[in-house]
């Protein structure tokens with residue numbers, strides 16, 4: 331079987347790391363299958379896919395299409411009209427791109443297309459002519475994105491099946507898309523040998539240009555892309571409430587990745603907030619890191635502070651696999667990953683004071699940290715080890731390709 335993957339980003343956000351995990355697992359499960367990737371941007375995703383032996387092609391978006399996005403809720407009717415006008419303005423460029431994309435897909439003649447990003451879901455079905463069945467993989471909620479929801483709903487019949495990264499995302503997709511196509515959950519899975527308690531440990535203070543702290547420091551980290559809703563500000567505000575606990579240090583790990591306008595925080599803005607709150611020497615910023623496992627191992631506590639329900643929350647699972655205690659909002663898909671009190675602790679979403687309380691509690695209780703970490707590793711091994719992923723994907727693809735084959739032969743018989 332030949333599978334063609336589509337990605338809007340060439341960087342390594344959660345969805346793209348999942349894509350690499352899927353490719354690697356499928357190669358193990360089905361060594362004779364041929365995998366190819368078309369990405370709209372060059373970057374580490376493309377390089378890492380190529381290193382796996384996947385055929386890669388970069389087909390850059392026109393700039394207007396790359397910038398377009400509705401991930402940030404727009405306030406008021408005027409902003410909605412402005413977005414609609416910009417959408418209309420990019421329609422021509424988008425159509426042209428989708429024609430090129432169809433041609434590239436046709437050249438490779440795959441049995442199935444797996445689209446991994448929202449823009450690609452649309453651009454992958456717009457082109458004319460016969461096309462292989464396409465699977466949309468949803469890594470995010472649709473309903474908070476009015477335009478994307480409408481657009482995807484209008485072409486849902488061209489999609490053969492939808493995969494969602496959690497039940498919560500699946501239920502939301504069913505509300506937006508209706509009964510057809512079929513939406514099923516495929517939980518992400520990770521390499522539990524890489525994300526494990528043993529292995530290299532990053533020197534976070536050196537990475538962040540901070541003085542080494544006194545012995546007994548507790549290192550607390552928020553590991554995330556810079557998406558505006560990942561809760562960086564809540565984390566900084568919680569750290570400000572812990573100013574007197576001088577042994578607690580905060581680290582913001584990750585850097586900006588995406589081109590969509592207004593979708594991200596910048597490190598400079600976050601640094602300014604930290605400075606304004608007098609936290610220059612207490613919060614470090616690493617920027618993008620290539621090996622998050624070594625960074626996770628350097629932390630005593632991992633905070634997940636998204637300010638809206640998290641579709642899945644890969645970092646929660648990665649931290650658990652490294653036997654690190656996690657404090658999470660446990661809202662949305664994130665709630666499906668953990669058992670609060672057993673392998674993670676929670677706090678009220680959007681409440682820095684509650685987060686500070688939890689950090690204080692865990693910072694002062696090494697036994698609790700150890701117990702949560704050990705249980706987290708067990709959960710990660712039992713539910714999120716990527717050994718299961720190749721088989722699950724292959725079965726999903728075979729179902730879709732089989733159905734598409736049946737439909738084609740029915741059509742042929744009807745002629």
Ligand code: GLC
Pocket residue numbers: 343344345348469470495518640641642643644645
């Ligand atoms: C997106 C989601 C995140 C998830 C990742 C992988 O980035 O926002 O919750 O972990 O995709 O599915």
